[in-house]
Amino acid sequence: MNDHTTATKIGDRFLATPTDLGSDATRDISAGLAGLLADVFALYLKTKNFHWHMSGPNFRDYHLLLDEQGDQIFAMTDPIAERARKIGGTTIRSISDIAGRQRILDNNADYVDAQDMLAELQGDNKQLVAEMRRVHELCDAYSDVATASLLEVWIDETERRSWFLYEACRPTRVI
Numbered sequence: 001m002n003d004h005t006t007a008t009k010i011g012d013r014f015l016a017t018p019t020d021l022g023s024d025a026t027r028d029i030s031a032g033l034a035g036l037l038a039d040v041f042a043l044y045l046k047t048k049n050f051h052w053h054m055s056g057p058n059f060r061d062y063h064l065l066l067d068e069q070g071d072q073i074f075a076m077t078d079p080i081a082e083r084a085r086k087i088g089g090t091t092i093r094s095i096s097d098i099a100g101r102q103r104i105l106d107n108n109a110d111y112v113d114a115q116d117m118l119a120e121l122q123g124d125n126k127q128l129v130a131e132m133r134r135v136h137e138l139c140d141a142y143s144d145v146a147t148a149s150l151l152e153v154w155i156d157e158t159e160r161r162s163w164f165l166y167e168a169c170r171p172t173r174v175i
Contacts, residue, residue: 021087025142030089032135033147037080037092038101039131043124044073046107050117058168062114065168066121069161076154083147103131115169122165129158 021029051066081091092098104124112120132155139148 021142021144025144026088028138029087029135029142029144029147030084030091032138033080033084033089034092035101035103036128036131036135037077037084038098039104039128040073040076040080041092041098042102042104042106043121043128044070044077046104046124047073047121049107050112050121053112054114054117056114058114062118062168065164066117069121069164072157072161076157079150083150087144087147104128118165118169122162122169125158125162125165129155129162132158 047066047070051063051070054063054066056062084091092101104127107120132151136148136151136155139145139151
């Protein structure tokens with residue numbers, strides 16, 4: 001065993017919170033939560049990026065919408081990480097850890113049209129809902145009702161964000 005492996009095993013032993021869920025549940029659910037947390041951080045940063053770089057005739061409305069959504073997304077981070085710890089697992093530790101786990105793609109373009117920003121974020125929120133549902137299925141399999149309950153609230157919030165983004169980027173109908 002190398003020094004990193006030894007340190008990891010020692011750290012896992014000291015960080016293991018007692019739980020009745022069992023080691024498989026702890027391993028699988030905390031891994032699911034870590035991936036989810038990476039996605040949430042990626043979506044938060046993309047939402048703030050688009051908030052900061054918004055332009056155009058609907059600037060104020062879109063700027064405020066993305067600011068509100070960014071706050072809501074960021075508010076999920078601590079409860080996700082703490083839930084992993086409550087069930088005896090660990091969570092992400094760094095930006096590189098996030099980058100290695102995230103499934104939500106970054107957008108580093110110099111310019112993105114406002115409608116394209118909204119459409120991309122709408123798709124990302126839909127993707128986040130799908131990832132949340134996968135973690136919820138794990139929770140159901142292991143009877144982790146507390147994590148499942150949190151996920152249900154976050155799924156509802158994320159669906160609401162997706163809905164608002166969808167409506168904001170719909171073309172106007174001419175009668």
